Amino acid sequence: METAHGKNCGACTSPEVQALFCELLDQRTSYARAxxxxxxxxxxxxxxxxxxxxxxxxxxxxxxxxxxxxxQELRQRISVQITRTEIQWRQ
Structure with missing residues (x-):
């Protein structure tokens, strides 16, 4: 989608785009995937x-x-909460 200001995907604030940012900036993401x-x-x-x-x-x-x-305990709690949020959002 083109706007007066340039290219715009229309999903800029969507959870899917945010997930792409997180995946991209995760140090474990492969070079090809990045x-x-x-x-x-x-x-x-x-x-x-x-x-x-x-x-x-x-x-x-x-x-x-x-x-x-x-x-470690905090990291685990955060991971569990993120997983729950993703599952609830997708249901």
Missing amino acids: LEIREHIAQCDECQRRLESEEVVRAMVRTCCGKSQAP
């Missing part, structure tokens, strides 16, 4: 801006808290 996601995001100017902002924020967090790790 390229695939970046190509998809390149189709939309707004998604590109959101991705750039996400990358800046994550870089700032790494700089400030890069050596700190959440306790």
Whole structure:
């Protein structure tokens, strides 16, 4: 979809696009998959801006808290909550 300001996918704020950002920025994502996601995001100017902002924020967090790790129990609780949210959203 084209707008007066450029390309726009129309789903910029959707959970699916946010999931692509998270997958892309996950260090375990393969190089090939990262390229695939970046190509998809390149189709939309707004998604590109959101991705750039996400990358800046994550870089700032790494700089400030890069050596700190959440306790294992907290990490597990967060993972369970994310999984529950995804399941509830899809039902």
